[in-house]
Structure formats: structure tokens, C-alpha cells
Amino acid sequence: MNKSEMIDAIAERTDLSKASSAKALDAVIETIVDAVAQGEAVTLVGFGSFKASARAAREGKNPKTGDKIQIPETVVPKFAAGATFKAKVAGKA
Known part of the structure; x- marks a missing residue:
């Protein structure tokens, strides 16, 4: 699964538009990358x-x-x- 397929799957599961799903996915990835780059651990139970x-x-x-x-x-x-x-x-x- 690549990023565009992931965006499609998120849009289908959440009833969000593909644009909103792309923004949400980008925000999650950026947040994780920024936190880890600052030395923080990110735990998703x-x-x-x-x-x-x-x-x-x-x-x-x-x-x-x-x-x-x-x-x-x-x-x-x-x-x-x-x-x-x-x-x-x-x-x-």
C-alpha cells in the first residue's frame, strides 16, 4: 500500500474527503517525525x-x-x- 492508497482507505473508513484524509495523514506523520527528531518517544497503544x-x-x-x-x-x-x-x-x- 502506498500513500495515495492509504489516503483512499482513510477516506473510505472515515467518510472524510480525500483532501481532508491527506491533510490528516500528513499531520500525523509530521507530528511523529517532529517529536522523534526532538528526542521524544511516540507511543500509539x-x-x-x-x-x-x-x-x-x-x-x-x-x-x-x-x-x-x-x-x-x-x-x-x-x-x-x-x-x-x-x-x-x-x-x-
Whole structure:
């Protein structure tokens, strides 16, 4: 499912227009991204949680030349699925 298909599904389930559904989806995504970028965790009970996680510096290898390179420490987004989401995907709900 891509974004436009998601917007169509939201519009159908909520009786909102496609334009309103697109605005709502964009607002949800922006809010989650902004909160995680500021270091906050976002938890949607039953769906999952989003958070920022530090990835330690490490040594890597340039696949083209085989030379060793240093990969700096960075912060990456992480998502952990909630119990209801996991159960639905596993066919248990």
C-alpha cells in the first residue's frame, strides 16, 4: 500500500474527503517525525512506538575498494510494533 492508497482507505473508513484524509495523514506523520527528531518517544497503544536511538561509531569496509573506514556515531529512528499489531499480523486476532 502506498500513500495515495492509504489516503483512499482513510477516506473510505472515515467518510472524510480525500483532501481532508491527506491533510490528516500528513499531520500525523509530521507530528511523529517532529517529536522523534526532538528526542521524544511516540507511543500509539496497540500499534507501536517510535523513538530515536543512538547508533555507536564503528569500523566498516568500503565494498568497492575493501579499505577500512570509520562510520561515525549517529541517531536513527526506531519503530517497535505493539502487541495488537503483532497479533493481527500473525493471524491471532
